Amino acid sequence: MVVGQATGHPSFMEKLASYTTSVESRVQLDGRVVTSRAPGTTMEFGVALVEQLLGKEKADEVAGPLVRSKKFILENFAFFLGAMKCGLYGCFN
Numbered sequence: 001m002v003v004g005q006a007t008g009h010p011s012f013m014e015k016l017a018s019y020t021t022s023v024e025s026r027v028q029l030d031g032r033v034v035t036s037r038a039p040g041t042t043m044e045f046g047v048a049l050v051e052q053l054l055g056k057e058k059a060d061e062v063a064g065p066l067v068r069s070k071k072f073i074l075e076n077f078a079f080f081l082g083a084m085k086c087g088l089y090g091c092f093n
Contacts, residue, residue, distance in 0.1 A: 006035040 005021045007013075007028040016022045026041045027034065027048050034052060036045035043066050051059035 004030040004033065006030065006033065007037050008035060009038050 005023050005028055006016060006019075007023050007025050008016045013022050013024070024037070026037050027044045028036075029048060029052070032052065034045065034048045036042070036048075047059050047063045047066070050062050
């Protein structure tokens with residue numbers, strides 16, 4: 001087993017455990033290695049990479065616009081709901 005901690009897609013966790021200590025965090029930093037859980041964590045993963053490469057101040061600057069306020073979500077809920085019905089194969093009612 002390799003020393004360290006990593007995370008990955010839930011379907012990969014068992015295999016990952018044979019190489020490292022697997023943890024169920026959304027994003028895991030272990031030294032210079034950054035791992036992410038799944039597609040839903042891509043923004044957090046990206047910010048973690050920016051922090052590793054350019055520092056915390058730049059990561060905070062990048063993260064700011066990525067965080068949407070509750071007010072923004074409520075004001076645009078109808079749009080998001082409609083977008084959720086549309087996918088690779090078109091829109092469904």
